[in-house]
Amino acid sequence: MKSFKFKVHENNYHVTLLSHEGNTIELEVNGTKYEVQLQEEVKTTKTPTLVRSASKRPVEPLKVNPSSKKTKILAPIPGSILMVDVKVGDSVKVGDRLVQLEAMKMENNITSEKAGKITAVLVSVGQKVLQNEVMIELE
Incomplete structure (x- = not known):
């Protein structure tokens, strides 16, 4: 051989x-x-396995500046949009669900941390978003 x-x-x-x-x-x-x-059969993979090291700092919760006029709601983690609960012109108060985001087979409710009026909805159902991507803007 x-x-x-x-x-x-x-x-x-x-x-x-x-x-x-x-x-x-x-x-x-x-x-x-x-x-x-052989102790066990050697199996080779065709695609490499990517290994990412753990973050050195803890995840920081989204903080909004209460004195700012415009607030941007960002995706906290990459995922897919399951539901969009608001549309442009809607008024929201603190704690209202704005978007439902699926990430790592978990459904995450993205809520408003500031009362205001929706000025832009930049995502739609089924869309994939990256971390820190702007999803909704409100005043």
């Missing part, structure tokens, strides 16, 4: 793979035949 040359601790080894069936491999090392058993 395949032949390999190895050098381990200044010793040269010529290895030839003779056969491979299931977890049994027959090979020849420097003219001596060996039959070895």
Whole structure:
């Protein structure tokens, strides 16, 4: 089958793979035949696995400046819009649900932290949003 040359601790080894069936491999090392058993079958993935390190700081809750005229409601995490409960011109008070966002198979209610009037709805049902993307503006 395949032949390999190895050098381990200044010793040269010529290895030839003779056969491979299931977890049994027959090979020849420097003219001596060996039959070895794999502990478990090695499976290779075609796509790489992306590993992201944990955030160094805790997630900060959305804070609104009560003195500002215009408030932007941002997506706290990436996800899909399940429901939009408001439209332009609606008046909302603190705690009213504005949008329902699905992220990581969880439904998240995005509520208003400031009373006001909706001036823009920038998302629609089924739309995917990224973290910190503006979803709604209110005055």
